[in-house]
Amino acid sequence: MNDQPRDPGKPTEQAVEWRTPPVEKVDEQPALTRPHPRMRHWRWIAVVVLVIAAAVAAWLWFGGGTADPAKAARGKGDPNARTVPVVAAPARKGTIAVYIDALGTVTPRNMVVVRTRVDGQLLTVAFREGQDVKAGDLLAQIDPRPFEVMLTQATGQMARDQAQLKNAQVDLERYRTLLAQDSISKQQVDTQEALVRQYQGTVASDQGAIDNARLQLTYSRITAPISGRVGLRQVDPGNMVHASDSNGLVTIAQIKPMTVIYPVPEDNVPRIVKRTQNGEEVAVDAYDRAGRTKLATGRLLTFDNQIDTTTGTVKLKAEFPNQDGVLFPNQFVNVRMAVETRADATLVPTAAIQRGAPGTFVFLVRQDQTVSVTPVKVGAMEGETTEIQSGVEPGNLVVVDGADKLREGSKIEMIDPNARQSANPQKGPPRSDKSPGGKDGQGRRSKSGG
Numbered sequence: 001m002n003d004q005p006r007d008p009g010k011p012t013e014q015a016v017e018w019r020t021p022p023v024e025k026v027d028e029q030p031a032l033t034r035p036h037p038r039m040r041h042w043r044w045i046a047v048v049v050l051v052i053a054a055a056v057a058a059w060l061w062f063g064g065g066t067a068d069p070a071k072a073a074r075g076k077g078d079p080n081a082r083t084v085p086v087v088a089a090p091a092r093k094g095t096i097a098v099y100i101d102a103l104g105t106v107t108p109r110n111m112v113v114v115r116t117r118v119d120g121q122l123l124t125v126a127f128r129e130g131q132d133v134k135a136g137d138l139l140a141q142i143d144p145r146p147f148e149v150m151l152t153q154a155t156g157q158m159a160r161d162q163a164q165l166k167n168a169q170v171d172l173e174r175y176r177t178l179l180a181q182d183s184i185s186k187q188q189v190d191t192q193e194a195l196v197r198q199y200q201g202t203v204a205s206d207q208g209a210i211d212n213a214r215l216q217l218t219y220s221r222i223t224a225p226i227s228g229r230v231g232l233r234q235v236d237p238g239n240m241v242h243a244s245d246s247n248g249l250v251t252i253a254q255i256k257p258m259t260v261i262y263p264v265p266e267d268n269v270p271r272i273v274k275r276t277q278n279g280e281e282v283a284v285d286a287y288d289r290a291g292r293t294k295l296a297t298g299r300l301l302t303f304d305n306q307i308d309t310t311t312g313t314v315k316l317k318a319e320f321p322n323q324d325g326v327l328f329p330n331q332f333v334n335v336r337m338a339v340e341t342r343a344d345a346t347l348v349p350t351a352a353i354q355r356g357a358p359g360t361f362v363f364l365v366r367q368d369q370t371v372s373v374t375p376v377k378v379g380a381m382e383g384e385t386t387e388i389q390s391g392v393e394p395g396n397l398v399v400v401d402g403a404d405k406l407r408e409g410s411k412i413e414m415i416d417p418n419a420r421q422s423a424n425p426q427k428g429p430p431r432s433d434k435s436p437g438g439k440d441g442q443g444r445r446s447k448s449g450g
Helices: 013-019 037-062 069-075 145-180 186-219 266-277 417-423 441-448
Strands: 083-090 092-108 111-114 120-125 138-142 221-223 228-230 250-253 258-265 283-287 294-303 313-320 332-349 354-356 359-365 371-375 377-382 385-390 397-401 411-414
Touching: 092 313, 092 377, 092 385, 145 186, 186 221, 258 266, 258 294, 258 332, 266 294, 266 313, 266 332, 283 313, 313 332, 332 377, 332 397
Parallel strands: 083 411
Antiparallel strands: 083 397, 092 258, 092 332, 111 250, 120 138, 138 221, 228 250, 258 313, 283 294, 283 332, 294 313, 332 385, 354 359, 359 371, 359 397, 377 385
């Protein structure tokens, strides 16, 4: 044991060694062999790069090497190497009608503004606005009493003149007897004959006055001049009406049958004239403003005798039975008129027609399941069918669906459109009337009901 006393304020040598941290002895290694800190950093970067390169090489060796070359080509984004699913349809021979489209105006076959022929007070209106009337039906009644008075006066005047005529005729017979006896002169007989003729003229004038009074009385009853549909009345009962009124009482339009007037280009006139001269009936269809709903079917009635030089068109008139009253006067309709029927034409679906930089073209399917851009000349079009005048032969396959992803030489896979619809089931769970517990709704209701 060490009997030397320790000074509590002075630390021992062991304590000094325990408290002092170890100092690295840098002098034990030469300065030329120590690596620089920056060099050690780059070594770690090189190690990481080597590991990444080894991983990529292993992936290419074990995974990429066994991949399908077609898949690799698709991964590179080559549009011609990808297989595009399309729907194709063959071109066929058939018959198609050539139509002329025009914008027409519905015009009544006859249209009359009903006016009064005499002046007077309107007593009654016998029609209902919008009513269908026939020729001769009573429309309105004007006060007839003034015209009855005129008829009475004319009748009385005629009775007086007839009495004078009869008396003159009796005197004439007497004068002729005296002249035969040489009792009077010939001049008296001639004067009496002139007086008889004068009275005869007066009686004839009186008869005219009676007929005029009766006609005025007839005009007090206003009847329909034609059959048709009446419009809105322009005068109410109790008002005074005059023959000079411009608006009249009401308008009657004959709507059965109805006509449509429409212009067509002058270039189509020879075909229309040729067909009408052969005695063929040209069918005309009238569609609504949108051109989707067919309103009526009629026939070409006639066409104008001259061409409008300002527009280069000629007006045609078609007649429609219009039994259902779907056509209204002054209505605008789209007119389609069949002027020609082409047989043995090459027909394709309208969806196959494409338009772009090459003009009008179709995607023609080749034997090696690729497509080619084929320019075509389009003819007549009827609904979903279009005539091809050149570029496609009957039997050639053309793409009708999926053409937006195609280009020259693209590979395709033809699919059935019906199969495509069956491959896309309706979204959502199937509807069922059964409850989660296996009971239907009726059983659940009966259970809740007791």
